[in-house]
Amino acid sequence: MILVLRPDATSEQLDHILARISERGFKAHVSRGEHRTIIGIIGDETKPEAETFAAMSGVEQVLRVLKPFKLASREFRAADTIVEVGSVRIGGGHLAMIAGPCAVESFERLDAIAARVKASGANLLRGGAFKPRTSPYAFQGLGERGLKILRDVGDKHGLPVVTEVMDPRQVELVCRYADMLQIGARNMQNFDLLREVGQTRKPVLLKRGMSATVKDLLMSAEYILAEGNSAVVLCERGVRSFEDSTRNMLDLSAIPNVKGQSHLPIIADPSHATGRPDLIPAMARASVAAGADGVHIEVHDCPEQALSDGAQALLPDQYDRLMHDLRRLAHVVGKTLANQE
Numbered sequence: 001m002i003l004v005l006r007p008d009a010t011s012e013q014l015d016h017i018l019a020r021i022s023e024r025g026f027k028a029h030v031s032r033g034e035h036r037t038i039i040g041i042i043g044d045e046t047k048p049e050a051e052t053f054a055a056m057s058g059v060e061q062v063l064r065v066l067k068p069f070k071l072a073s074r075e076f077r078a079a080d081t082i083v084e085v086g087s088v089r090i091g092g093g094h095l096a097m098i099a100g101p102c103a104v105e106s107f108e109r110l111d112a113i114a115a116r117v118k119a120s121g122a123n124l125l126r127g128g129a130f131k132p133r134t135s136p137y138a139f140q141g142l143g144e145r146g147l148k149i150l151r152d153v154g155d156k157h158g159l160p161v162v163t164e165v166m167d168p169r170q171v172e173l174v175c176r177y178a179d180m181l182q183i184g185a186r187n188m189q190n191f192d193l194l195r196e197v198g199q200t201r202k203p204v205l206l207k208r209g210m211s212a213t214v215k216d217l218l219m220s221a222e223y224i225l226a227e228g229n230s231a232v233v234l235c236e237r238g239v240r241s242f243e244d245s246t247r248n249m250l251d252l253s254a255i256p257n258v259k260g261q262s263h264l265p266i267i268a269d270p271s272h273a274t275g276r277p278d279l280i281p282a283m284a285r286a287s288v289a290a291g292a293d294g295v296h297i298e299v300h301d302c303p304e305q306a307l308s309d310g311a312q313a314l315l316p317d318q319y320d321r322l323m324h325d326l327r328r329l330a331h332v333v334g335k336t337l338a339n340q341e
């Protein structure tokens with residue numbers, strides 16, 4: 001529990017509050033800020049106690065940190081966290097525009113897509129080298145060869161690169177090539193993998209599991225933060241629902257919901273959320289309007305030849321039109337596109 005004292009609280013009031021805290025068998029941690037004093041109370045938190053403290057003179061607010069996630073919570077850090085990926089800042093008013101094909105397929109193809117998305121204003125390049133496929137017979141990604149291509153193309157176009165890591169044993173390898181590690185929806189609760197990426201100092205893009213609650217997502221972020229890696233960006237990518245005309249259901253409310261509870265940036269992935277190019281632009285715009293710190297969009301220059309997720313890829317021209325809208329929207333919501341400030 002955290003007690004926030006009124007700015008005009010007197011030292012007598014503070015002493016009185018501290019005495020009552022110890023009387024009740026709690027431990028107090030006093031933190032004196034420039035404008036306010038905050039008291040952290042450690043012990044068994046029950047509702048009647050919170051009400052007792054709220055009624056004391058000098059107390060402005062009682063915050064009950066009953067949430068199981070601590071380091072990810074707003075109580076722990078009030079200001080928005082800004083995650084830096086190379087020269088790109090994400091969060092705190094800076095939008096990440098992540099774009100690229102679902103999978104790295106060849107140098108030439110990725111090079112062509114990267115040139116187009118970069119020209120449209122993307123600031124991070126994505127592409128999977130290790131693909132989590134429903135079928136073991138489907139294309140599984142180019143592995144290390146794909147990572148090398150991604151790195152080379154990213155360097156050529158001045159775009160930091162993000163790619164998925166699926167297994168704790170791949171973390172070291174992927175770290176050699178990637179600027180940001182993606183934890184996919186299917187691995188959001190792979191706790192060994194979360195701990196492993198938590199031990200690196202690479203920024204992590206943590207995607208929400210398809211049947212994970214917002215709390216589950218924040219608990220998974222907590223695993224990474226608890227290992228000492230504070231560069232975590234969350235991603236809403238849709239959850240499973242009864243609706244079968246879209247691939248998943250984009251939970252737009254998760255964006256302000258997370259922002260209220262956590263200081264971590266959160267972006268949206270309308271590509272995997274809808275699975276439909278006709279819906280992606282509207283959902284991308286809605287996500288930015290809802291407060292997202294960026295969008296993650298799959299783009300392919302020849303979707304019919306794509307080795308994975310071709311059906312949901314935007315064409316470069318469609319992406320370009322969307323980015324035009326998003327730039328205007330960013331202006332309206334008082335945000336800037338990273339790298340274009």
Ligand code: PEP
Pocket residue numbers: 102128132183184185186207237272
């Ligand atoms: C992806 O980004 O290509 C991907 C597999 O996403 P998700 O884990 O959200 O399904």
Ligand code: MN
Pocket residue numbers: 102103272298308309
């Ligand atoms: Mn994909």
